[in-house]
Amino acid sequence: MASIASGTVLITGPTGGLGRAATSAMARRPDAERPDLILVGRPGRGLAEVAEEARDAGATVHDVGCDLARLADVRQAAEQVRQVLASGATRPLRAVIANAGVSVTDTHRVSADGYELTFAVNYLAHAQLIGDLLEVLKTPARIVLLGSNTYYENIFRRILRVAPARWRDPIELAQPTPPDVSASVELAGTAYSDSKLALLYYAHELQRRAQPGVGVVVFEPGFMPGTGLGREHGEALQRVGRALERIPGVSSPTRSGPMLAAVALDDRWAHLRDGAFVVKDAERQVMPFANDAAREARLWTATDELLRSVS
Numbered sequence: 001m002a003s004i005a006s007g008t009v010l011i012t013g014p015t016g017g018l019g020r021a022a023t024s025a026m027a028r029r030p031d032a033e034r035p036d037l038i039l040v041g042r043p044g045r046g047l048a049e050v051a052e053e054a055r056d057a058g059a060t061v062h063d064v065g066c067d068l069a070r071l072a073d074v075r076q077a078a079e080q081v082r083q084v085l086a087s088g089a090t091r092p093l094r095a096v097i098a099n100a101g102v103s104v105t106d107t108h109r110v111s112a113d114g115y116e117l118t119f120a121v122n123y124l125a126h127a128q129l130i131g132d133l134l135e136v137l138k139t140p141a142r143i144v145l146l147g148s149n150t151y152y153e154n155i156f157r158r159i160l161r162v163a164p165a166r167w168r169d170p171i172e173l174a175q176p177t178p179p180d181v182s183a184s185v186e187l188a189g190t191a192y193s194d195s196k197l198a199l200l201y202y203a204h205e206l207q208r209r210a211q212p213g214v215g216v217v218v219f220e221p222g223f224m225p226g227t228g229l230g231r232e233h234g235e236a237l238q239r240v241g242r243a244l245e246r247i248p249g250v251s252s253p254t255r256s257g258p259m260l261a262a263v264a265l266d267d268r269w270a271h272l273r274d275g276a277f278v279v280k281d282a283e284r285q286v287m288p289f290a291n292d293a294a295r296e297a298r299l300w301t302a303t304d305e306l307l308r309s310v311s
Ligand SMILES: NC(=O)c1ccc[n+]([C@@H]2O[C@H](COP(=O)([O-])OP(=O)(O)OC[C@H]3O[C@@H](n4cnc5c(N)ncnc54)[C@H](OP(=O)(O)O)[C@@H]3O)[C@@H](O)[C@H]2O)c1
Pocket: 012, 013, 014, 015, 016, 017, 018, 019, 040, 041, 042, 046, 066, 067, 068, 069, 098, 099, 100, 101, 102, 121, 146, 147, 148, 149, 220, 221, 222, 223, 224, 225, 227, 228, 229, 230, 253
């Protein structure tokens, strides 16, 4: 059976934090275990730099500029990827890592298409991109989505006041907070956690609809307090986060990036399907409510509606 590393891996959000570390880990593999790379990120210096670093490490790299907060951009990026694949300039597409993500503090903020920004970038943009590329994936193939344990409450997160998901109909989840309701840390946390629960539900439904030979996996990198995900909480807090990441045992892009690369590439994980949830380097059960066939089917049709209503 062909290995994933014998093909091309597309990763979103390669410019920062976990995505950058995973890109570097893939590029630095020995020749026989190194995939070609398609890097999908906001156009600019960051994307050019990470592409250059990966090329310097020996990888064949295509960078595709794309603002995931604009569905027209996402569709264009998918078209560009299809063209690169058709031209033979890169090996067959065998994996997609939907890594890019945001945690927006003001849930009044919307994407270019009018959807709540966290839901739009973390979930909708990836549903569009994967939907547009599903048929060009060459099996055996893997789709890795970025999950987060924040979707459910535990004692640790309750103390830290990290809000869990509060699931509603997806059409509602896609709407920004109404102007007469104030933004709050709790609403922002709920929006983030909802987007991650949406990815779990999406993963389960995607597996039912994808062609045989595609495995859908959800990866949780552990709490990495110093990444750009916390950028809206201020530079001081991020500095504290980066200091915490130096403590052994605390997750960081340097530690979790290679684990993400391994989940996407390694034969060790070839059996994973059905949205299997991998926390760093171990498969874990999700909460019972994160498997819900009715919600998963509804999310699929609502997503179709949300994507189709944007021309
Ligand atoms: N940090 C944690 O504790 C943690 C825990 C669990 C899961 N996760 C998940 O891990 C993933 C990576 O997060 P991270 O911590 O590495 O965060 P990060 O450092 O902020 O990296 C996020 C990446 O997403 C990209 N991105 C954001 N908005 C975009 C847009 N509109 N268009 C294109 N790209 C966009 C960023 O690009 P720019 O450089 O252009 O901004 C960056 O490359 C996310 O899905 C996150 O939810 C993180």
